[in-house]
Amino acid sequence: MKKIMTGNEAIARGAYEYGVKVATGYPGTPSSEILENITQYKEIYSEWSTNEKVATEAAIGAAYAGRRAITTMKQVGMNVASDAFFFAVYTGMRAGLLIVAADDPGMFSSQNEQDNRHYARFAKMPMLEPGDSQEAKDFVGLGLELSEKWDVPVLLRTCMRVSHSASPVELGERNWDDEALPPKWVRNQEKYVCTAMWAKKKRPMIEERLVKLSELADTMPINRLEWGDRKLGIIASGPAYYYAREVFPNASFLKLGMTFPLAKGLVRELAAGVETLLVIEELDPFIEDQVKAMGIPCRGKDIFPAYGELLPADIEHYCAEAGLLPKEKVTVKREIAPKDLPGRSPVLCPGCPHRSTFYNLAKMKDLIIVSDIGCYNLGALAPFFATDFMGSMGAGFGVAHGFEIGDIKKTGQKVLGIVGDSTFFHNGVTPLLNVVHNGGNSTLMVLDNGTTAMTGHQDHPGLDKTLHGPGKRVDIANLARACGVEHVIKVNAFDVKGVEKAIKEGLAYEGPSFIVVEGPCFFVGQGSGPVYEVDTATCNGCTLCFRLGCPAIVQSDELDEKTGRPKAWIDPVLCVGCDMCAQICPRHAIGPVVTEAKPASGNGSKPCAGCGTAG
Numbered sequence: 001m002k003k004i005m006t007g008n009e010a011i012a013r014g015a016y017e018y019g020v021k022v023a024t025g026y027p028g029t030p031s032s033e034i035l036e037n038i039t040q041y042k043e044i045y046s047e048w049s050t051n052e053k054v055a056t057e058a059a060i061g062a063a064y065a066g067r068r069a070i071t072t073m074k075q076v077g078m079n080v081a082s083d084a085f086f087f088a089v090y091t092g093m094r095a096g097l098l099i100v101a102a103d104d105p106g107m108f109s110s111q112n113e114q115d116n117r118h119y120a121r122f123a124k125m126p127m128l129e130p131g132d133s134q135e136a137k138d139f140v141g142l143g144l145e146l147s148e149k150w151d152v153p154v155l156l157r158t159c160m161r162v163s164h165s166a167s168p169v170e171l172g173e174r175n176w177d178d179e180a181l182p183p184k185w186v187r188n189q190e191k192y193v194c195t196a197m198w199a200k201k202k203r204p205m206i207e208e209r210l211v212k213l214s215e216l217a218d219t220m221p222i223n224r225l226e227w228g229d230r231k232l233g234i235i236a237s238g239p240a241y242y243y244a245r246e247v248f249p250n251a252s253f254l255k256l257g258m259t260f261p262l263a264k265g266l267v268r269e270l271a272a273g274v275e276t277l278l279v280i281e282e283l284d285p286f287i288e289d290q291v292k293a294m295g296i297p298c299r300g301k302d303i304f305p306a307y308g309e310l311l312p313a314d315i316e317h318y319c320a321e322a323g324l325l326p327k328e329k330v331t332v333k334r335e336i337a338p339k340d341l342p343g344r345s346p347v348l349c350p351g352c353p354h355r356s357t358f359y360n361l362a363k364m365k366d367l368i369i370v371s372d373i374g375c376y377n378l379g380a381l382a383p384f385f386a387t388d389f390m391g392s393m394g395a396g397f398g399v400a401h402g403f404e405i406g407d408i409k410k411t412g413q414k415v416l417g418i419v420g421d422s423t424f425f426h427n428g429v430t431p432l433l434n435v436v437h438n439g440g441n442s443t444l445m446v447l448d449n450g451t452t453a454m455t456g457h458q459d460h461p462g463l464d465k466t467l468h469g470p471g472k473r474v475d476i477a478n479l480a481r482a483c484g485v486e487h488v489i490k491v492n493a494f495d496v497k498g499v500e501k502a503i504k505e506g507l508a509y510e511g512p513s514f515i516v517v518e519g520p521c522f523f524v525g526q527g528s529g530p531v532y533e534v535d536t537a538t539c540n541g542c543t544l545c546f547r548l549g550c551p552a553i554v555q556s557d558e559l560d561e562k563t564g565r566p567k568a569w570i571d572p573v574l575c576v577g578c579d580m581c582a583q584i585c586p587r588h589a590i591g592p593v594v595t596e597a598k599p600a601s602g603n604g605s606k607p608c609a610g611c612g613t614a615g
């Protein structure tokens with residue numbers, strides 16, 4: 001049977017069919033749906049782990065235990081996970097281990113662009129690159145087989161276009177004897193204890209394995225020569241292969257499914273048979289550099305940029321410029337947005353608990369606000385423009401401490417570090433410990449909205465549910481106390497003044513202080529309260545409520561006679577009754593519409609957890 005599936009769904013299906021027993025991961029676009037789809041297969045244990053390193057270690061342990069395992073992450077997750085998979089290349093495992101990392105060429109949802117293919121070469125592990133959903137599923141099976149045969153983790157590298165686009169997939173049955181108990185663990189220290197004296201002995205084997213895998217690559221059906229016109233030979237993998245085929249239907253091709261180690265024999269054969277050799281690959285010249293290192297001249301990054309996506313229109317455009325394609329053959333229009341298109345900045349949702357924090361912080365002008373990744377990164381944008389920094393998960397705390405030990409206080413400025421709740425568990429606890437242990441004085445704040453909102457509401461240790469069901473909740477404030485913070489403040493995110501007071505109190509405290517701003521994300525439980533409205537007779541167009549950046553509050557057509565400024569209007573379709581606008585309105589012109597209650601949405605049977613006025 002065939003089914004249309006996204007690449008992520010197909011990888012999940014592959015995990016099922018090829019007998020994966022344990023699946024771990026940490027959310028991140030474009031990879032998150034793999035694990036979410038795996039939960040439908042009850043044969044597989046799955047969990048959101050606290051971060052990518054923990055997820056990878058758990059998958060490694062499961063593979064040591066003799067169970068096929070898979071771990072999933074977005075591209076920057078590999079940076080966090082890398083300390084784990086480097087050693088697994090030395091130890092090998094008892095069952096197959098697949099590390100799935102989804103790259104994001106074009107940076108649709110990432111803080112930096114990176115080409116994770118380098119990790120395969122860096123860690124010296126084989127890498128498969130699917131170009132569509134069928135390959136995504138098949139390569140799971142192939143990767144696990146390779147992993148078991150060569151006793152090494154295998155990297156399955158996808159990218160956004162493979163992860164999120166859909167194509168037909170032939171479905172099969174689960175074809176692995178997954179219930180059979182693996183043999184008992186027998187201690188083998190030389191294999192599994194990566195102390196230098198034993199690990200060192202494996203170094204030559206790791207190099208020899210790569211040579212043998214490269215020889216194998218020449219014979220693998222997923223690496224294939226497709227002879228056509230001999231004028232142009234193209235090496236490509238992943239979606240770039242299909243795009244290149246569209247642009248050059250008659251050229252000769254080397255389609256690579258395993259891109260590391262390289263099928264050098266096939267590369268030589270193609271190079272010898274064509275006039276011009278061209279490598280078409282997104283991001284870095286990963287294949288191109290290896291081809292050139294073989295002494296084979298080829299073109300590639302002299303034509304294409306080493307950043308962004310390379311869609312068919314881009315390939316046409318750059319190849320026409322380089323004289324490889326007649327200009328009249330350029331058929332597809334490059335989608336470059338018109339320059340006069342109005343910019344539309346993303347905003348916090350109506351009812352977002354983060355709003356009170358950034359409304360208050362926007363007023364604290366001489367404060368350095370070291371923030372982090374999550375929905376709360378929108379505090380950097382209009383109307384707040386409140387934050388000074390965002391880098392990588394956990395850096396909100398780590399870099400804040402750096403400002404402090406960098407003596408920034410001598411300039412009279414104070415520093416506030418901010419992370420979200422999922423980010424706190426991911427990588428915020430260790431920098432907190434660092435502050436405490438080193439006698440730091442930072443004010444650190446967790447915006448606890450009870451979910452990993454930005455990536456689609458996954459669980460984390462601060463919740464009483466897991467991917468499968470009930471879980472043990474770790475209390476953030478108690479954890480901070482256990483880390484040695486003496487001054488811990490908890491505040492209701494929907495109490496705008498309370499949040500301001502908490503921030504000021506934290507900043508005034510001598511020694512590390514820790515503020516937990518608690519209030520659930522609208523989508524996980526806050527629910528709708530009554531719709532709010534503006535009493536236009538009282539509103540004088542002071543514009544203060546606009547500073548909340550709530551999409552439900554807009555300028556009305558009615559101008560205030562005295563000030564000449566537009567009065568506010570609340571869109572009843574968008575308002576969820578969080579009450580923040582009512583709290584800050586100096587003329588008390590905003591309040592709930594008493595007569596008509598808006599039907600609850602989402603988990604909205606509960607009253608608003610924060611402001612107490614909703615019901």
Ligand SMILES: Cc1ncc(C[n+]2csc(CCOP(=O)(O)OP(=O)(O)O)c2C)c(N)n1
Nearest residue numbers: 028373374375376420421422423452453454
């Ligand atoms: C190392 C790494 N892993 C995953 C991500 C993807 N990611 C971006 S924000 C985020 C989670 C944010 O959750 P939280 O801190 O709770 O903030 P919220 O979005 O709920 O406000 C994740 C997982 C990333 N950017 N970096």
